Amino acid sequence: MTEDVLRVNDLSTRFFTTEGQVNAVSNLDLRIERGEIFGIVGESGSGKSVTARSVMNLIESPGEITSGEIWYRNRDLVEDVEGDYPDAVDGEFVDLLALSDDVRRSLRGTSFSMIFQDPESSFNPTLTVGEQLAEAVEVQRRASANPRSTRARTREYSLGNYLLSTVLPSQRYVSEASHERAIELLELVGIPDPVERADEYPHEYSGGMLQRAMIAQALAGEPDLLIADEPTTALDVTIQAQILDLLDELQAETGMTILLITHNLGVIARMCDQVGVMYAGEIVERGTLEDVFDGHVHPYTEGLLGSVPDLERAGGRLQPIPGNVPSLLDHEMDDRCQFADRCPKAMEDCLEHPPEFDAPGSDHHEVRCVLTETEYDESRALPADYFGGKERPTADAYADPGTDIDESTGPGNPPRQPVDEPGGDRP
Amino acid sequence: MISKRVKSNLKQTFSESLLPKIGLVLLLSILFMAMFAPVLATHDPTRTGHYTEEGAEYPPLGHEYTTQVAADGEIGEVTVQGSSEHVLGTNNVGQDVYSRFLYGARVSLLVGLLGTSMAVAIGVPVGLVAGYYGGRIDDGLMRIADVMLAFPALVLALALIGVFGESPFYVPDPIVRAGLAEGMPESIPIPGTVTIVVGLVTWVWFARVARGEALSIRNEEYVKAARSFGASNRTILLKHVLPNSLTPIIVLATIQVAVIILLEASLAYLGFSGTTLSWGYEIERGQDVLRTRPWVSMLPGIGIVLAVISVNLLGDWLRDALDPNIEGEGR
């Protein structure tokens, strides 16, 4: 009975910054089945969040989706857009990238919704939590009131309406019913005293509570796909577990699909059915949880796993993999395996960009590494200093102190070459 | 205290954007103009009496205008032409508009720079001491600052000038002294009271910024460390607090130069300057003849706008480059 809810083909997202073109996501393929939890894991700056935002259509200038297709299965949507966008429809699927921004915007909240890493900054500090949840509910209510017109969903609310709403209570965007629903949602995610809490401001909530509220907000629209972008990173370990439990429960109850983005393998291990490992804007290995954890092929996956001492400890953080975080600047990228400069098993073959190989394990197990089909051969290994000054790690030496991985994420923050910070100067 | 990062930031923001380049070119041109005014000027800017044969002022070259003159109780009409001798015409007292434009730049820039220096000299020490020591000293300063803020700068300046009078002081002209120009005034008048007064009404901004910096720097680890080594407050203030507060002070100082140029012009316009060789005064003079001889007040106004724009552009650039914490371009 499983069916794909989302198919991403050959997706590339680029940022055109003053320093040059940043290839945040390159030729990415993805397939998410209804009702499953799909995890994407990778270091910071590997393009996880950009992938999520590409799906949500939240990429803003100077970013741009330069190629690819995002096929979304939704019969109602097919009916709605068939007339206007015949080319975008294929059976029960619609190619989101072929639709207008307005239509895509109308899918947010109702078809896709998203929860973010930092709940405290993801709420508007000057509006009550209840108000913000109610807004999300209202989006859904209006959408279902006009199920057949995506246009009406987005265009009915104008600046004029907004200005009127500041004077006339009857013109307010958020209705009383939506407020009530917001309280129900708060209750659903386990917030005590939801009636009172709804009238409080974000800074009056604890981090864990806010993350619950954010989950409630994401659920308001009963979306087909919930994207959780590092949902627990900013939280305490104990709270992390609670939030994951909550997500788990909700998923079990509603059977919704979740795209979970994290750099925490413990989270992946605990939550996911399918996993994609991202590196430098590409998915380098994907498959079922077992494929990736037990039958992994890519040295990068191995590095990630090897750097987690104890998978059972969900709070354990990724230990750094030696070497520099790859630059995603187009002019600094070679057409090769992007991991080769940090790979202990890099060979001459790696100087060509590898395709996705079918790997052993489940049907879905695919790996972007020559090792899938070729054994490592030391005679063809690249010399240690092949990629310039810094010494490449050898197969058994992972300990390289002094390398720090930038923990910040976000599409607006393309990774830069680390700059020397002279002491004594304050940022 | 200019680190590599700051330098590269300066360079980067400068090369990325057109605006700081325009600002720099403008400012350099005005500085050049001001510096070499005696060489570039065609006439002594204070020399009166350049009138046409009919006794009328010259319009700019290529223009003509008609005016009335009285003789023996009869009013007659004369039409006069511009002359290449006075390309931008002459003003109400028959002075060369172009030459005065050049000299006006000197007064604007000098008052801007000296007034800002004065404000820095008062405001920064007061602010640093208040912020560093905190407590009553700080409370006292903040209350004084509140009082100062309740005066519109212009109004306070007017009141102060009312008290101190408007004495110009005369600065020898180095270019003329060096023999590079002939027939030009040996010294130029700088509105002395105005310079002091603009410093007195704007120091409070520097005090506030310096205080804010000192307040946060005093809690820095390296200050604590220095204190634990037994460094005196004085040493800490001079060696740690001051150098580390410089960035915002420099940015503020740049922007204040623009503010003070405008303030000086406003005071001169209202007739409180002490020198007539000021763009602001020239605009006031031109106001009487706005309808018939608009050129008298147009050019100095453009001068003020360009000078202020150039400083503002550079200020914006410095702010963006030195102080990436505050919002601006990029990010």
Place this chain on the structure above:
Amino acid sequence: MKGANRRSIDRRTLLKLTGAAGAATGIGTLAGCLDDGNGTGNGDDDGNGDVNGDVDELTITLSQFPDTIDPLDHITGDYFDVYDHIYEPLFDFEPGEGIFGRVVEDWEIQEGEGTTELSLRDGVVFHNGDDLTAEDVAWTINRTVDPEMGVPSPIGTFGLGSIEGAEAVDDTTLEVHYGAAPGLAEFEFGNYARALNMEWAIDNHDAENEAISGADPEDFNGTGPYEVVDFTSGEEIVLERFDDYWGDEPPFETVRFNADGESSGRVASLETEETDLTINILPEDVTTVQNADGVEVRQVTSFRNIFCPMKNTVEPFDSQEFRQAMNYAVDNEEIVNTILSGFGEPRGQPVAPGINGFNDSIEPYEQDIGTAESLVEESGYGGVEIELVAPSGRYLNDADVGETVADQINQLDNVDCEANIVDFGVVSDANQAGVEPDEYGDTWEIPFYLIGWGTITGDTDYGVQGFFTIPDNPNRTFHDEELSDAILESQQIEDPDERRVQLEEVNQLAHEKAPFVFLHTQESIYGVRDDIQWDPREDETVYIWEMER
């Protein structure tokens, strides 16, 4: 008290009068024609209704709006322009001709007694209906000259400087007492005597102790041909014909006064037909007026001289050669022709033509750089640096004149001169600071400044006494026994012809001793609707009853 008062009094008159015709201060009071919501909408579209052919209304724009409503608490020309229509003068004064009866029908000098008897006309009534009595007039004169009574009046202290007091003899007769030659006293009360309603003023305004103040029409009560119907402080005053006026009906039913400190603003009002007559037009605005439809410029050489006093107790001005050199350095002719576009006459003595005692034979100093430079050398002050302080916005292009004078002096090889443009207040302080460093204030250190003086009584005494006499005159600007004695002598000469000759001598002496850099007599320039028949007066006063339409 006459003697002491009188002298310093003239000092004050001097300063007040300097303001009389000056184009107000740099930034004058606002003019407006606020129409208190009675719906006539006197906007820019229809002006004040004059344009609609309403020939019975006149609007006059002054350069300064009266800031006090007590008719005795000022000595400012613009104020007289308004208040003379409400509180009419007792006499008609004709420049160059003398005084003629008005409210006073007849007057007689009581020889040797320092007294003149005035007989009032019958049937003169105040706007509130009270009859005018001799007691009103006597009380008003006493209130004017007695600083203890009511408000210390500049008109009294200075305009009526030699008048000691007055008393009513009967209902229509009063005696005025004075302490100088009758001719001089006649000039004074002929110009400055007015009548207030004693009972009204005391009952309503405690006028024996305070200035009359307020902002309502009822706060005005005179015998003039117009009464006040609307008053907006600082903006507008509206007068209407007084029905019970004793004399001829004045030419307009309604008269509005407003003010604008900028000549260009006054001209704009004239152009847009918001006003019918405006005073103190600058030469550069003459073109605009001439080019506008339906309005024209009218001008007359005034009694106002512009000059630069040099205090001879301060170096280098203690040298007569140096002072003369300054006069030779300046080209009066050029200043008049360029800065004033011809609206003035070069002058070489303290007073203007038409003034009693004006000396026809004195020519202005001709510019002569060579003579000037050698005189400076003779004085021993070669290479000196001086500063000329000039006001802005008080006289016709005063700052420009000052700057030009300074520059012309600066052209001498052996003198450096800079102009410093200041507020009129600074100049007037300098002018009253006296010649002794410690005598009067601390601004005596401005020894060289530009100022103007309107000899509006038409007599040389008024133009020289305050500047040059020594005894009891701490405000003098020049300390010279010979000149002082010559003036004092003239004050006691009763025979008019003899006195005139002595005054001409005073002017000659002043020319030679060069206490001033003599500049010019300026013209009064008015902008007027061309259908108004009216000739401007030399004494700068505007009388509506002299107009016709």
Place this chain on the structure above:
Amino acid sequence: MKRKRDYQALDSLDTVYGYYIQMTLGKFLVRRILQGVFVIWGVITIMFGLRAVSPGDPANLMLAEGATQALVEQVREEEGLNEPIYVQYFDYLQGMVVGDFGYSWQSNREVEAMVIERIPATIELAVAATIVAIVIAIPLGVISATRRNQPSDYGATLFSLLGISTPNFWLGLMLILILGVWAGLFPTGRRPVGFGPAVLTLAQTGSPSDIFTWLKYIALPAITLGTYFTALITRLTRSGMVDELGKPYVTASQAKGLPAVLVRYKHVLRNTMIPILTVLGLQIGTLMGGAVITETVFNWPGLGLRLIDALDARDWPLMQGIVVFIAIAFVSINIVVDALYAYLNPQVSDE
């Protein structure tokens, strides 16, 4: 260490509000009002001090120039000028407290009356200028921030750069020359009718002509005074919006499908305007300074023009009255702004 600095406001919120954060709104306001009283006392004291050290004998100035020594003595006695300076100071302060600002030396009128009658004109001008600024600046700032690096953004940036760099007296003159004299569109000065009387006329007679007259006359002064603020608010709105748009909650709002209008105006603009509000509160002083100039250029009968008149005549009581009034206005407006800030920003007023 992240410290926000805003050099346009020259004062960041942390220095102004840092030490209030721990207080409740009530306490906060009480403290603010006490500070306001202190500030006004400071202004009064400074003005008194300036008058005391200013050259020239007050009695002389009071009497018009050149009064006799006897008269001067008399006035000195009457006015208490022979008292020790501290007695004079306390008398003066006492007068101020009971609302007695003294009498104008020039016109003998009560200073309060002379101040009050000029307030409407200045308020009309300030409000008109503010309306001009807000109506133009906020949309311009929003457009500029949301279309960054596009022609409309460059246009807005250029405009705001010119706006904050142009001296308003010159701008006023150029407007007079171009729109008034050459194009003949607007009158070049004066205020023939006030807003109040104009509305009264409308109410009584139904004729809007006075309102039109008023509009026509206030147009150029309002533009002149408003330009700097338009430019400033455009700048602040743009940079504030850019900053705010980069915040995660914006993405979150978008992600939940909120219409762009709501994201932009209900969320972002609202949060942008809260700090701008305090900046504008501090700029009231600049507004008053600008009003002095603008009223001078356009002969607009407001407080500023009266201040210049008082200054020219060195009419100290009037000068002091006007300056103190301006200070009171400044302080009150800032207290209101602070209260508004606390009200709009839940983080400030909370424990």
